[in-house]
Amino acid sequence: MVIETSTPDLAAVRSEPTTVKDTAGYRTFRVVNLVALLIVCAVTLYPFLNLVAKAFSSEGYISAGEVNLLPRGFNVETFGVVMGDAMFWINYKNTVVYTVVGTFISMALTTPYAYALSRRHLKGRNLFIGIAVFTMFFSGGLIPNYILVADVLNMRNSMWAIVLPGAISVFNLLVMKSFFENFPAELEEAAAIDGLTTYGVFGRIVLPLSKAVLATMTLFYAVSMWNSWFSAFLYLDQKELFPVTVYLRNLIAAASNPAAGISGADTVQIGANIQSVTMLLTVLPIICFYPFIQRYFVSGVMLGSVKG
Amino acid sequence: MAQGAGTVATVPPIDDAPPAPPPRGEPRPARRGRVTWRQALRKDWRLYSFVVLPVLFFLIFKYVPMIGNVIAFRRFRPGGSPLGDEWVGFYYFDMFIHNQQFWQVFGNTVALGLLTLVVCFPLPIVLALMLNELRSRRFKKIVQTISYLPHFMSIVIVAGLVLQLTAVNGTVNQIIEAFGGDAVAFMQQPGWFRSIYVSSEVWQTVGWGTILYLAALTTVDDQLYEAARIDGANRWQQTWHITLPGIRPTMMVLLILNIGSFMAVGFEKVLLLQNPLIYSTADVISTYLYRVGIQSAQFSYGAAIGLFEALIGLVLVLSANYASRRLVGASLW
Numbered sequence: 001m002v003i004e005t006s007t008p009d010l011a012a013v014r015s016e017p018t019t020v021k022d023t024a025g026y027r028t029f030r031v032v033n034l035v036a037l038l039i040v041c042a043v044t045l046y047p048f049l050n051l052v053a054k055a056f057s058s059e060g061y062i063s064a065g066e067v068n069l070l071p072r073g074f075n076v077e078t079f080g081v082v083m084g085d086a087m088f089w090i091n092y093k094n095t096v097v098y099t100v101v102g103t104f105i106s107m108a109l110t111t112p113y114a115y116a117l118s119r120r121h122l123k124g125r126n127l128f129i130g131i132a133v134f135t136m137f138f139s140g141g142l143i144p145n146y147i148l149v150a151d152v153l154n155m156r157n158s159m160w161a162i163v164l165p166g167a168i169s170v171f172n173l174l175v176m177k178s179f180f181e182n183f184p185a186e187l188e189e190a191a192a193i194d195g196l197t198t199y200g201v202f203g204r205i206v207l208p209l210s211k212a213v214l215a216t217m218t219l220f221y222a223v224s225m226w227n228s229w230f231s232a233f234l235y236l237d238q239k240e241l242f243p244v245t246v247y248l249r250n251l252i253a254a255a256s257n258p259a260a261g262i263s264g265a266d267t268v269q270i271g272a273n274i275q276s277v278t279m280l281l282t283v284l285p286i287i288c289f290y291p292f293i294q295r296y297f298v299s300g301v302m303l304g305s306v307k308g
Numbered sequence: 309m310a311q312g313a314g315t316v317a318t319v320p321p322i323d324d325a326p327p328a329p330p331p332r333g334e335p336r337p338a339r340r341g342r343v344t345w346r347q348a349l350r351k352d353w354r355l356y357s358f359v360v361l362p363v364l365f366f367l368i369f370k371y372v373p374m375i376g377n378v379i380a381f382r383r384f385r386p387g388g389s390p391l392g393d394e395w396v397g398f399y400y401f402d403m404f405i406h407n408q409q410f411w412q413v414f415g416n417t418v419a420l421g422l423l424t425l426v427v428c429f430p431l432p433i434v435l436a437l438m439l440n441e442l443r444s445r446r447f448k449k450i451v452q453t454i455s456y457l458p459h460f461m462s463i464v465i466v467a468g469l470v471l472q473l474t475a476v477n478g479t480v481n482q483i484i485e486a487f488g489g490d491a492v493a494f495m496q497q498p499g500w501f502r503s504i505y506v507s508s509e510v511w512q513t514v515g516w517g518t519i520l521y522l523a524a525l526t527t528v529d530d531q532l533y534e535a536a537r538i539d540g541a542n543r544w545q546q547t548w549h550i551t552l553p554g555i556r557p558t559m560m561v562l563l564i565l566n567i568g569s570f571m572a573v574g575f576e577k578v579l580l581l582q583n584p585l586i587y588s589t590a591d592v593i594s595t596y597l598y599r600v601g602i603q604s605a606q607f608s609y610g611a612a613i614g615l616f617e618a619l620i621g622l623v624l625v626l627s628a629n630y631a632s633r634r635l636v637g638a639s640l641w
Contacts, residue, residue, distance in 0.1 A: 026543050033438050037447075040435065041454045044515065047469040048457075050479055054472065065477030065485070109365055112358035119355060123348035128359055131366050137568060138622045140373020141614030142594070143601045148373050152390050165369045168362060198354035227462035230576050234602070245464045249580065252468050272472065279468050286460050294456055302523045 048287075054276035055079075062272045078277045087239060088247060088278070095226060095243040102163035102225040107218055109168050110176060115202055117173075118180035129177075136170045150235060161235035162228070162243070169224070172217050175303050179213045180206065216300035219293050226286065244282050251278055380612035386605060400612035410613070413596040416589055420578075421570040423506050429566050431510060432517030433559065437547060439518060440525050452522075455515025467580035470508045471495065495581075498589040505581065505590075509574065520558055528554035560638035568625030571617050593617050 022030075049069055054062055058073030066072050082088055116122060117129055140148075145165065155161035183206060191201045207214070229245035236242060242250075255271025349356060375391075380400055382392025404410040435455070442448045458466065473479050474494040481491040494500045532550045541549065575594035582590035593613065601610020625640075633639035 037451050109362050113362035116355050116358040135370040137625050143607050143611040144373035144376030147390050229464050249464045301519045
C-alpha cells in the first residue's frame with residue numbers, strides 16, 4: 001500500500017541489449033545530453049560556490065570583481081563579526097522556535113483532518129474536502145488577511161501571526177489524505193472488534209504505520225517555516241522577534257538598495273562579504289540536512305501526484 | 309435537521325445538499341441510503357472531533373478574509389470597523405481602473421507571468437526527458453540531487469544570490485568584462501529585470517519540477533516502446549509518439565496549476581529583488597498592492613485590487629481546467 005518510489009530505470013529497460021544497435025545519431029545525442037546535464041549541474045551549483053568563496057574572501061577582492069570560484073585574500077574574520085552580533089543569534093533562535101512550534105501546530109492540525117477526510121463513509125466528507133481545496137484557488141488576499149491578523153486578532157508582534165495563518169498547507173493535507181486512503185477499511189473494522197475506538201485506531205495503528213509520510217510532511221512544514229520571511233516581515237516590527245530570514249533581508253536591503261541614499265559602490269561592497277557570511281550561516285542547516293531529507297521530499301511530492 | 313445541527317456546532321447544516329457522487333467512481337453499496345446527520349454524528353463523533361479545529365482554522369484564516377473583502381466596497385478607516393464604515397460601491401475599483409500606474413503594473417504582471425510560464429513550464433519536461441535517457445543510475449541520482457537543491461532555499465537567499473551575481477562586480481559582469489564588454493548595472497536598468505527574474509525562476513524551479521514528470525515517465529508502458537522499436541521507430545520518434553503522449557495528463561495538470569498562479573507571479577521574490585529605479589518593469593500587481601495597501605495603509609483600495617487579482621486567478625484556473633478537460637480529457641477535478 002505504500003507507494004513504491006524507487007523509480008525503475010526506464011532508460012535501462014529501453015536500452016536492453018536488443019539486436020538493434022544505437023545509431024550514430026543517438027550516440028552523439030547521448031554525449032551532448034551528458035555534457036548538457038553537467039552544465040546544468042555546474043550552473044545550479046555555481047551561485048552556492050560563489051557564495052562560499054565570497055564568504056571567505058577579503059572585501060577588496062570582492063569589490064574588484066575578482067572572486068568567483070575560489071576565495072581571494074582568505075579571510076574568516078567576518079564570521080567572527082557576524083557571529084558576534086547578538087541580534088543574529090537572537091533571530092536565529094527565533095527561527096528555530098518558530099519552526100518547531102509552527103511545524104508542531106501544522107502537523108497537529110493536518111494529520112487528524114487528513115485522516116478524517118480519508119474515511120470514505122464520513123458524512124459531509126466532500127464538504128470538508130471542498131472547504132480546504134477551494135482555498136487553493138481563491139484566497140482572501142493580502143489586505144483582509146492583514147486586517148484580520150494584525151487588527152482583529154491583534155497578533156502583531158506575536159509568534160502566533162507567524163505560525164497560525166498558514167498552519168495547514170492544502171497540498172500537504174491532500175498528500176496525507178491520499179496516503180491514509182490506502183489503509184484498508186477492514187483494518188478499522190478489525191480493530192473495532194478488538195475494542196479500539198477511532199482514537200485508538202488512529203493513535204495505535206494508523207500513526208505507527210505512517211511514520212514515513214509523517215516524517216515527510218514534518219519536513220515539508222519545517223523547511224517552509226525555516227525559509228519563510230514575509231509574514232514575519234509583515235507582522236513583526238520588533239527586531240528581537242525577527243527570524244533570521246528577516247535579519248538577512250534587512251541586511252541585503254540596506255546594502256544593495258541603490259535608492260537608499262549613499263549609492264556609492266562602497267556600501268554595496270562592504271555588505272557583500274558580510275552578506276555572504278550571513279547567507280551562508282542561514283542556509284547551512286538546510287545544506288547539511290539536505291542530502292538526508294531530499295528523498296523524503298521527493299517521495300512526498302510523488303505521493304501527492306498519485307491522486308489529485 | 310436544525311436540531312441535529314444544533315447539538316454539535318461543528319457540522320455546518322447543509323444536509324439538503326444533493327447526495328454526494330461517489331468519489332472517483334467506486335461502486336458504493338446502495339444499502340447505506342441516506343444517513344442523517346444525527347445518525348452520522350452519533351456513530352462517528354470521534355471522527356468529527358478530528359475536523360473541528362482544522363475547519364475552524366479554515367473558517368477563521370481563509371474564509372473570514374474572503375468576507376473581509378467587502379472593504380473593497382466600503383470605506384475602511386484604521387481604528388474603525390474591520391469591515392469598513394460605509395458603502396461606497398465600486399469607488400475603489402473605479403479608482404484603480406482609472407489609474408495609469410495600475411495598468412502599468414498590470415502589464416508588467418502579465419508580461420512577467422507569461423514569460424515565466426513560457427520558459428518555466430516546458431523546461432522541466434525537457435530536463436526530465438534528458439535525465440530519462442541517462443543509463444548510469446548513479447549519475448542520474450547526482451544530477452537530480454544537485455538540481456533539486458535550489459528548491460530548498462529561502463527566497464531571501466535566492467534573492468541575495470541573484471543580487472550578488474548581478475552586482476557590478478558580480479560573476480555576470482566578470483564574464484562580460486572577460487569578453488571585453490563593459491560592466492552593466494543590471495539592477496538599476498529596467499530593461500534587465502524580466503530576464504533576471506525568469507532566469508532565477510528557472511534556476512530555482514526547473515530541477516524540482518522534473519520529479520512529477522520522472523514519476524510519470526515510469527508509468528509509460530514498456531510494451532509500447534517495444535512495439536515502436538519493432539516498427540522501426542527511432543529514439544526521437546519514440547519520445548515524440550509514446551513518451552510525450554504518455555505524460556500528457558501530468559503536463560496538463562501542471563499547466564493548469566501554473567496558469568492558476570499566473571497572476572501571483574512570485575510576489576515575495578519580486579518584492580525582494582525590485583527597487584524604485586526599476587519599478588517600470590519590476591513592479592507587479594502584488595507588490596504594488598503591498599505598497600499602496602500596507603505601506604500607505606489604503607486598505608480599501610488595496611483590497612479592491614487584491615480582489616480583482618484573485619478573481620482573475622480564479623477565472624484563469626477554471627477556464628484552463630475546462631479547456632483541458634474538453635481538449636485532452638485531463639483536469640484537476
